[in-house]
Amino acid sequence: MKVVETNVKNMYWIEKGDKKILATKNMTPGITYYKESLFKTKVGELREWIPYKSKLAAVVLKGLDIGFMNDARRILYLGVSTGTTVSHISDIIEDRGVIYGVEIAPRVMLEFIGRVISHRENIIPLFFDARIPGEYRDIVDYPVDLVYCDVAQPDQTRIAILNSKAFLKEEGIVLYAIKARSIDATKEPKVIYREEAKKMEIEGFEILDVLDLEPYERDHAMIYARYKG
Ligand SMILES: C[S@@+](CC[C@H](N)C(=O)[O-])C[C@H]1O[C@@H](n2cnc3c(N)ncnc32)[C@H](O)[C@@H]1O
Known part of the structure; x- marks a missing residue:
């Protein structure tokens, strides 16, 4: 799993195999809000940001x-x-x-x-x-x-x-x-x-x-x- 920074603070791409997952750094580690996945990474806990659930x-x-x-x-x-x-x-x-x-x-x-x-x-x-x-x-x-x-x-x-x-x-x-x-x-x-x-x-x-x-x-x-x- 590779974590890629973006030009937006606290927004990242997680690259897993051929998958690219959009994520934000979770301000509230351990807590999810709509069944999104959490990822422990070197930059902290990242929270998947799902495009089918958020415009x-x-x-x-x-x-x-x-x-x-x-x-x-x-x-x-x-x-x-x-x-x-x-x-x-x-x-x-x-x-x-x-x-x-x-x-x-x-x-x-x-x-x-x-x-x-x-x-x-x-x-x-x-x-x-x-x-x-x-x-x-x-x-x-x-x-x-x-x-x-x-x-x-x-x-x-x-x-x-x-x-x-x-x-x-x-x-x-x-x-x-x-x-x-x-x-x-x-x-x-x-x-x-x-x-x-x-x-x-x-x-x-x-x-x-x-x-x-x-x-x-x-x-x-x-x-x-x-x-x-
Ligand atoms: C499509 S949903 C929003 C989804 C949300 N923006 C998200 O991405 O997580 C539309 C929301 O607008 C609210 N809404 C509709 N008319 C409104 C109004 N006149 N004032 C405030 N909220 C309103 C609805 O109750 C509903 O919760």
Whole structure:
């Protein structure tokens, strides 16, 4: 087994035979969050980051350079769910920053708190509706460096735009996971990705990339954009 450093702090590749496994350095040794594997290595305990379970891991495998994570001190995460992806972002930023994790579903939030928050100090759970950013405006220490949006709702683009305008710094990064079927199940996903990216452009975002998440997630894409203010 060979461990290969990346340009992202606390993110590694584990090479095992002809297999290449994405991993983050586990901030909470011995603890797993979604049945991911743990590896004892010379750089510490590494936690597998599964692209079929996390859209952010999927885009890394599809070639997106997430080096901007090294400088992120404040991150706003919309649709944190039970915390699969945010647990890896938490490993990456460790004590350099904080992640605000917004989730609307009460049971999901409770599971998130029990599973992830109870072990990690760099995530602040926010039990709110991401459609109403004014309700958590006083809690979030903004401007944030990055907005991550994965809410799978018909108005997901509006939610991403609204929160970015409320909290994101000028030149800040947006990672917005689009679920095409939540917007229109009858339309070709690629058409939806183009239309939603256009809406963002009109609202002052520079689209840096649109990554189709196949084969990890069907009918999903990640819009990688910069907020021009
Ligand atoms: C696809 S899941 C997110 C998966 C998660 N991002 C991950 O990778 O680990 C979408 C989540 O968004 C939440 N959600 C949907 N609408 C929301 C809203 N208006 N405000 C906050 N959370 C919302 C859902 O309850 C659900 O947990």
